[in-house]
Amino acid sequence: xxxxxxxxxxxxxxxxxxxxxxxxxxxxxxxxxxxxxxxxxxxxxxxxxxxxxxxxxxxxxxxxxxxxxxxxxxxxxxxxxxxxxxxxxxxxxxxxxxxxxxxxxxxxxxxxxxxxxxxxxxxxxxxxxxxxxxxxxxxxxxxxxxxxxxxxxxxxxxxxxxxxxxxxxxxxxxxxxxxxxxxxxxxxxxxxxxxxxxxxxxxxxxxxxxxxxxxxxxxxxxxxxxxxxxxxxxxxxxxxxxxxxxxxxxxxxxxxxxxxxxxxxxxxxxxxxxxxxxxxxxxxxxxxxxxxxxxxxxxxxxxxxxxxxxxxxxxxxxxxxxxxxxxxxxxxxxxxxxxxxxxxxxxxxxxxxxxxxxxxxxxxxxxxxxxxxxxxxxxxxxxxxxxxxxxxxxxxxxxxxxxxxxxxxxxxxxxxxxxxxxxxxxxxxxxxxxxxxxxxx
Numbered sequence: 001x002x003x004x005x006x007x008x009x010x011x012x013x014x015x016x017x018x019x020x021x022x023x024x025x026x027x028x029x030x031x032x033x034x035x036x037x038x039x040x041x042x043x044x045x046x047x048x049x050x051x052x053x054x055x056x057x058x059x060x061x062x063x064x065x066x067x068x069x070x071x072x073x074x075x076x077x078x079x080x081x082x083x084x085x086x087x088x089x090x091x092x093x094x095x096x097x098x099x100x101x102x103x104x105x106x107x108x109x110x111x112x113x114x115x116x117x118x119x120x121x122x123x124x125x126x127x128x129x130x131x132x133x134x135x136x137x138x139x140x141x142x143x144x145x146x147x148x149x150x151x152x153x154x155x156x157x158x159x160x161x162x163x164x165x166x167x168x169x170x171x172x173x174x175x176x177x178x179x180x181x182x183x184x185x186x187x188x189x190x191x192x193x194x195x196x197x198x199x200x201x202x203x204x205x206x207x208x209x210x211x212x213x214x215x216x217x218x219x220x221x222x223x224x225x226x227x228x229x230x231x232x233x234x235x236x237x238x239x240x241x242x243x244x245x246x247x248x249x250x251x252x253x254x255x256x257x258x259x260x261x262x263x264x265x266x267x268x269x270x271x272x273x274x275x276x277x278x279x280x281x282x283x284x285x286x287x288x289x290x291x292x293x294x295x296x297x298x299x300x301x302x303x304x305x306x307x308x309x310x311x312x313x314x315x316x317x318x319x320x321x322x323x324x325x326x327x328x329x330x331x332x333x334x335x336x337x338x339x340x341x342x343x344x345x346x347x348x349x350x351x352x353x354x355x356x357x358x359x360x361x362x363x364x365x366x367x368x369x370x371x372x373x374x375x376x377x378x379x380x381x382x383x384x385x386x387x388x389x390x391x392x393x394x395x396x397x398x399x400x401x402x403x404x405x406x407x408x409x410x411x412x413x414x415x416x417x418x419x420x421x422x423x424x425x426x427x428x429x430x431x432x433x434x435x436x437x438x439x440x441x
């Protein structure tokens with residue numbers, strides 16, 4: 001197949017400002033990690049954009065450049081950071097409190113981290129019951145708060161000298177919301193903000209502010225946020241990338257590896273019991289039943305989409321799937337996820353698989369934040385607007401075009417991501433057919 005013309009991708013000139021909603025464990029681990037990598041004291045392990053390669057052409061051509069050498073991504077040296085948080089701690093204090101990184105990764109860069117102080121947050125405790133803070137914006141209406149956020153974005157761009165910006169929600173999980181009348185049109189949405197309608201969550205104010213200021217927005221939590229018609233329309237109109245939801249890090253990443261394996265082998269599934277203990281701010285927030293419901297919906301949806309019980313009723317038509325999260329302070333950010341999986345094989349004979357994943361939540365999330373910042377910026381420079389389904393790889397509950405079911409299988413998601421990069425650069429798609437190696441001339 002002949003090589004096609006790629007899309008026009010504007011060069012990554014100047015600085016890229018990464019605006020983070022939340023300056024907690026994930027954001028500080030991300031920022032400190034990038035600075036350590038820039039200083040040559042650590043490797044960006046877990047980052048596909050930095051460590052990954054991409055095969056081009058036939059296997060016999062042996063062309064596999066690093067992704068960062070193949071597509072025009074912003075360089076780590078060109079990243080600058082800003083954040084909002086209801087807790088006024090600077091990035092150094094917040095990182096120390098989070099307890100994720102040890103002294104060798106914090107003390108040498110302490111001055112750099114201390115220079116990153118959070119802007120006052122648009123925060124409302126009724127959406128995140130277990131958090132409180134003093135570094136909070138004041139305004140008569142939610143519209144006032146959104147306008148203050150827009151001003152913050154303009155100020156950060158000016159102050160930092162950034163040429164381009166991206167915004168990533170790396171804050172806590174909000175209470176469960178469903179789309180309603182306030183989310184259908186810009187007029188309805190803005191009226192709802194002015195009337196302080198409870199349907200407008202703080203995360204929506206950030207997303208609205210970002211889109212109004214021409215900034216791509218990625219949602220790392222399971223909140224509704226940009227998964228509503230009005231913000232999708234706004235992103236399309238303003239030619240901006242959006243996406244989400246919920247960083248795919250530990251237990252759910254393992255689910256999206258194991259479930260496709262069972263389905264590929266046509267092994268049946270009777271039940272999947274998942275439980276977690278974690279002690280960071282995330283664990284405390286998820287101890288609230290309303291925030292947990294938002295997370296539970298995100299975690300539960302994965303199996304149904306992968307296993308397609310309507311097509312395989314004998315194998316997956318009666319699966320008992322349970323997810324639990326327990327707040328356990330002694331464990332801090334080092335989450336432990338247990339899975340008990342009851343499968344059955346030939347003639348219905350039962351088998352079991354047990355998984356005990358002692359993971360570090362923010363260590364797994366930080367490289368996802370980096371990749372999303374770089375790929376969302378790339379998407380904007382390539383003129384890709386609206387939902388970026390090709391970045392489903394990074395999300396537990398990927399957003400899709402209306403009427404499309406999400407693709408959860410990690411390896412299909414990886415193929416989709418790499419094929420999109422090939423398409424952007426005018427390289428042929430790789431289907432893995434491989435028949436050309438065996439056909440006689």
